Amino acid sequence: SEAVARIHAVTLIPGDGIGPEVTDAVVRILEAAGKATGVTFAWERFAAGAEAFAKQGEYIPHELSESIERTRVGLKGPVTTPIGGGFASINVTLRKQFELYANFRPIKNLPGLETKYPGVDLVIVRENTEGLYVGLEHEVVPGVVESIKVITAKASTRIAKWAFEYARKQKRRKIHAIHKANIMKLSDGLFLKCAREVSKSYPEITYGEHIIDNTCMQLVMNPYQYDTLVMENLYGDIVSDLCSGLIGGLGLVPGANIGDHAAIFEAVHGSAPDIAGKDIANPTALLQSAVLMLRHLEEDATADRIQTALEKVYVEAKTLTRDVHGTAGTKAFADAVLAAMEGAK
Numbered sequence: 001s002e003a004v005a006r007i008h009a010v011t012l013i014p015g016d017g018i019g020p021e022v023t024d025a026v027v028r029i030l031e032a033a034g035k036a037t038g039v040t041f042a043w044e045r046f047a048a049g050a051e052a053f054a055k056q057g058e059y060i061p062h063e064l065s066e067s068i069e070r071t072r073v074g075l076k077g078p079v080t081t082p083i084g085g086g087f088a089s090i091n092v093t094l095r096k097q098f099e100l101y102a103n104f105r106p107i108k109n110l111p112g113l114e115t116k117y118p119g120v121d122l123v124i125v126r127e128n129t130e131g132l133y134v135g136l137e138h139e140v141v142p143g144v145v146e147s148i149k150v151i152t153a154k155a156s157t158r159i160a161k162w163a164f165e166y167a168r169k170q171k172r173r174k175i176h177a178i179h180k181a182n183i184m185k186l187s188d189g190l191f192l193k194c195a196r197e198v199s200k201s202y203p204e205i206t207y208g209e210h211i212i213d214n215t216c217m218q219l220v221m222n223p224y225q226y227d228t229l230v231m232e233n234l235y236g237d238i239v240s241d242l243c244s245g246l247i248g249g250l251g252l253v254p255g256a257n258i259g260d261h262a263a264i265f266e267a268v269h270g271s272a273p274d275i276a277g278k279d280i281a282n283p284t285a286l287l288q289s290a291v292l293m294l295r296h297l298e299e300d301a302t303a304d305r306i307q308t309a310l311e312k313v314y315v316e317a318k319t320l321t322r323d324v325h326g327t328a329g330t331k332a333f334a335d336a337v338l339a340a341m342e343g344a345k
């Protein structure tokens with residue numbers, strides 16, 4: 001009820017690049033929405049990656065890990081991963097460390113925002129712990145390296161079950177398993193076999209299998225033919241970016257990394273160093289990730305309040321960021337969402 005104040009401890013990782021800017025915007029909006037709906041956030045804020053290493057000598061400080069173990073909920077901005085050498089991806093390490101095996105990414109148009117494809121409503125369910133992301137690479141002899149793709153029946157069955165359970169609860173009709181089992185007969189073959197087996201327990205959901213390259217073409221030609229897509233880690237990474245392009249870009253698409261014991265909510269996009277520190281980035285993707293977090297915390301009134309205000313700002317189209325053809329900065333956009341929420345009183 002509204003009378004009882006509810007407090008949620010949330011581990012907050014602002015990240016780097018555009019991370020701090022979009023995180024500030026989102027925290028401001030969450031606090032205001034919380035205030036209006038009787039929700040208080042007890043933020044446990046931590047650096048991660050290069051910034052944490054410089055300050056504390058650890059890429060993922062143990063206090064951060066302990067915080068997630070305790071709060072079981074994280075809101076996370078992007079953390080830069082060095083290309084080529086350097087340390088392992090913080091994003092990937094956190095997903096593995098807390099067994100956040102399901103990466104859930106809803107792809108849906110924002111009302112009022114004109115895009116090439118109106119009315120898209122897709123869900124990507126990405127396996128989040130294995131595949132080529134295990135990071136097992138070695139040099140066999142100079143000039144020859146191997147990168148190992150690990151697919152297990154356990155993780156494949158687990159992600160397929162998660163996808164089908166989600167589809168059942170949300171009354172979605174179709175699931176496609178996306179693969180390249182014609183080439184990777186054993187690894188993707190196993191992934192498919194597991195998905196097919198799981199599908200038998202969900203007769204109300206139509207099950208199909210599409211090859212990844214064809215899927216990319218099909219998505220661009222006619223995204224409406226798909227509903228929910230389940231796939232291994234790397235395909236999920238690539239197809240997520242492709243699908244974000246269908247609805248207006250990376251500035252919009254939220255994500256959730258979900259395990260049995262914890263969940264971390266983060267945008268699909270990375271740290272976007274090209275636009276960092278310029279008050280240009282669109283905080284919508286992280287804001288919609290925060291909305292997913294609120295639903296996970298069963299704070300639907302707070303989530304609805306934010307989503308309604310966000311949609312109002314897009315419909316009015318007066319204060320949008322550059323990636324969606326506006327001229328407003330990150331802060332001004334957040335102010336517009338705050339004003340729309342105030343107006344809703």
Ligand code: ATP
Nearest residue numbers: 250251269270271272273274275281282283285323
């Ligand atoms: P990662 O490897 O972490 O996924 P990436 O190399 O895929 O990162 P991103 O950081 O996601 O790259 O950025 C890709 C492009 O999208 C960049 O040009 C960036 O400016 C743009 N972009 C990403 N996020 C946003 C945002 N929130 N607002 C506006 N533009 C964005």
Ligand code: MG
Nearest residue numbers: 241268269270
């Ligand atoms: Mg990317």
